[in-house]
Amino acid sequence: GEDVEQSLFLSVREGDSSVINCTYTDSSSTYLYWYKQEPGAGLQLLTYIFSNMDMKQDQRLTVLLNKKDKHLSLRIADTQTGDSAIYFCAENSGYSTLTFGKGTMLLVSP
Amino acid sequence: EPEVTQTPSHQVTQMGQEVILRCVPISNHLYFYWYRQILGQKVEFLVSFYNNEISEKSEIFDDQFSVERPDGSNFTLKIRSTKLEDSAMYFCASSERAGPLTPINEQFFGPGTRLTVL
Numbered sequence: 001g002e003d004v005e006q007s008l009f010l011s012v013r014e015g016d017s018s019v020i021n022c023t024y025t026d027s028s029s030t031y032l033y034w035y036k037q038e039p040g041a042g043l044q045l046l047t048y049i050f051s052n053m054d055m056k057q058d059q060r061l062t063v064l065l066n067k068k069d070k071h072l073s074l075r076i077a078d079t080q081t082g083d084s085a086i087y088f089c090a091e092n093s094g095y096s097t098l099t100f101g102k103g104t105m106l107l108v109s110p
Numbered sequence: 111e112p113e114v115t116q117t118p119s120h121q122v123t124q125m126g127q128e129v130i131l132r133c134v135p136i137s138n139h140l141y142f143y144w145y146r147q148i149l150g151q152k153v154e155f156l157v158s159f160y161n162n163e164i165s166e167k168s169e170i171f172d173d174q175f176s177v178e179r180p181d182g183s184n185f186t187l188k189i190r191s192t193k194l195e196d197s198a199m200y201f202c203a204s205s206e207r208a209g210p211l212t213p214i215n216e217q218f219f220g221p222g223t224r225l226t227v228l
Binding site: 048 | 150
C-alpha cells in the first residue's frame with residue numbers, strides 16, 4: 001500500500017534554512033502536500049506541488065520533487081522561531097484520501 | 111476566516127463505552143473526513159463522506175465505527191464499544207471539492223479531539 005516516510009526531528013538556528021525530506025511510494029499520486037501543525041491546532045495546508053512539476057517556490061518555501069526517486073523536500077528559507085511546528089508530508093492516495101507521514105518536528109532556536 | 115471546529119477537545123472514557131466525537135465543518139464544504147493519529151504514529155485516514163454517504167473508508171474503519179451528518183452543520187464519528195487501542199487524536203476535515211483531478215484537494219482540518227480510553 002501507500003507509504004510516506006519522513007525524518008522525525010530537525011533543529012535549526014533562526015535565520016538558517018531548514019530542509020525537511022519525505023519519501024513516498026505511490027507513483028500515481030497527482031498532488032503532494034506539505035501540512036503544518038502548530039501546538040493545539042489542526043493541520044494547515046502549507047503548500048502543494050503537482051506531480052508533473054520539479055519545483056515550486058512560494059515566498060520562503062521551496063518544494064522540490066524528484067519523481068524518479070519518489071522524494072519530496074520542503075525548504076524554508078530564513079527560518080523563524082514562529083516556524084517551529086510539526087510538518088507533515090502527504091500524498092493523495094485515493095479519490096479523496098490523503099496518506100500522511102509521521103511528521104517532522106522542526107525546532108527553531110534563537 | 112472560516113474554520114473546522116471539533117468538540118470536545120479531550121474525551122476520557124472507559125473501555126467498552128460508546129463515544130461520539132463532534133465536528134462542525136466549514137459551511138459551504140461538501141466533503142467530510144475523519145483521520146486519527148495514535149501517539150507517535152502517522153496520521154491515518156478513517157473515512158470520507160459525501161452526499162450523506164460514505165465515499166471511502168480504510169481498514170481501520172470497521173463495524174465499531176460509524177459516521178453521521180445528523181443536521182446541516184454537524185458531522186459525527188461514533189465508536190460503539192471503545193478499545194484501549196482507540197486512544198488517539200481524531201481529526202475532522204472538510205473540503206469544498208475532492209478527487210485527484212481537481213486542481214487542489216485542500217482539506218481543512220480541525221484542531222482534533224484527544225480520545226483516551228482507560
